[in-house]
Amino acid sequence: MRIFTPLLRGGLALTLCLVLSGIAASATAVAEDTLVILTWEDYMAPEVIEAFEAKYKVKVRQVYYEDDDERDLIMANTGGAGFDLLVFDELMREPYHAKGWLETFRKSDLPNLRYVRYPLKKQDLPQELQTVPYAWGSIGIIYRKDLAPRPPTSWMDLFRPVEALKGKILVINTATTAFSMALKSLGYSVNSVDEDELSAAAELLRKQRPYVRAYRNPLAGEGADLFSGEVWMAMAYNGDALNLMQRNANIDFVYPMEGSGLWLDSIAVLTKSNNKNLALQLINFIHDPEINARNTQSIFFATANIGAEQRLPKSFLNNPVIYPSAKSLARFEQLERLPASTMRRVIADFVTITSQ
Known part of the structure; x- marks a missing residue:
């Protein structure tokens, strides 16, 4: 859906420089009990983050990008250094994986992935994967x-x-x-x-x-x-x-x-993460059906978790903005x-x- 653009304009150039300088300064200083996520703003419920932090005695820090082009620039300039997890457009999985930025793991490593499907194709996840569906929309x-x-x-x-x-x-x-x-x-x-x-x-x-x-x-x-x-x-x-x-x-x-157009966002562990096991635990935690249902209602996007869908109120499932009708x-x-x-x-x- 979107891809790296080599041309910077005004505020994006300044924002990128500030973000990259902050990453460079802190990449080696991030504590082992801290996870850093590169993601959209307002795309993960604060109460879900707090619950994960309390359960695993860790800190989660989110770094926001404004659009896909900015995210691609950050990844191109860092290779993912300074980040543990990435929330991004599933269409970028193959090129990101080809660059060596995405960690490969097994579905069996994360028990809650049994609840996750590719929502637009209604397909199960493969046994080996680099990304896990997070949310979808239009x-x-x-x-x-x-x-x-x-x-x-x-x-x-x-x-x-x-x-x-x-x-x-x-x-x-x-x-x-x-x-x-x-x-x-x-x-x-x-x-x-x-x-x-x-x-x-x-x-x-x-x-x-x-x-x-x-x-x-x-x-x-x-x-x-x-x-x-x-x-x-x-x-x-x-x-x-x-x-x-x-x-x-x-x-x-x-x-x-x-x-x-319909899009799918996924979450991935980055190969340069120093906290891969903890990052995988966050993905598993988010896809606990109860947790995922809470997160889904907070971000207002449809979920890829069928266990969570069963726990969502009818008012949410019947909202045509979130779940367009078959006619639409x-x-x-x-x-x-x-x-x-x-x-x-x-x-x-x-x-x-x-x-x-």
């Missing part, structure tokens, strides 16, 4: 009901917005995510590699540029732009949208009529890893567009 449009001129129903409401939305839009700052949804809005596959279709998506994003306030996750900054009314509409991951909706009654979310899913596509040549083209086009 992408749609979040908006201010009290400010947007009308409720969005189509991706074109975001990509070809009315004049009133000028400077009031956020787009997720990941090249393939933006391109995939632009492709979907034009009636093409989210995984298209057709040059003409990619050119049409690039042109759509280029014409949208004057209407975009910023390229970032709307959850960044605790949703300040949406809460303040500076942003009226944004591309958003479904669980992040629910997180913000819980805190502001004027925020709503919709899956556009064209459909969307018929219009969704599972996001796939694109060929390297397509990735280079998409990234180059996106950098050019967003730098304007």
Whole structure:
């Protein structure tokens, strides 16, 4: 779904330098009873972390990345040094494993993995693996009901917005995510590699540029732009949208009529971890069905743990933002890893567009 981009822009360059300098300074100083996780913000319930810390008498420290491109840059520059665990897009498993960044372990080493399935394919985990499914979801449009001129129903409401939305839009700052949804809005596959279709998506994003306030996750900054009314509409991951909706009654979310893409995030132990056994224990702990059910309700994303699903309230399982209906899913596509040549083209086009 997303891949390393060699080009840094403004705040990302500064953020990366600060993160990397902090990692370099502390990588050899991390205590044996401390686990460091590279992950999304607000993606693991605080009470779950606290319960693990209490049970194993350890400390867990989380380092956050804002988007997949930033994560890829951090990994490319560190090789995972200074981190024990990584929560990331499952589509990056093969390239990350090929670089030697991911530890291989056996399913039988972690008893709670018997509850875990690949949710989109409904398949069991293999006996040897580098990643364990963590959560899955999709992408749609979040908006201010009290400010947007009308409720969005189509991706074109975001990509070809009315004049009133000028400077009031956020787009997720990941090249393939933006391109995939632009492709979907034009009636093409989210995984298209057709040059003409990619050119049409690039042109759509280029014409949208004057209407975009910023390229970032709307959850960044605790949703300040949406809460303040500076942003009226944004591309958003479904669980992040629910997180913000819980805190502001004027925020709503919709899956556009064209459909969307489905993604899977996984958790992995890094080969440069000095605490591999403890890291594996955290994965096993998170997939205890009772623990996982608590975590799932906290992060607002669907779980890959069937034992946890049996413990979730009906109100959660029946929430169409978290678990889209079969009718909606018929219009969704599972996001796939694109060929390297397509990735280079998409990234180059996106950098050019967003730098304007």
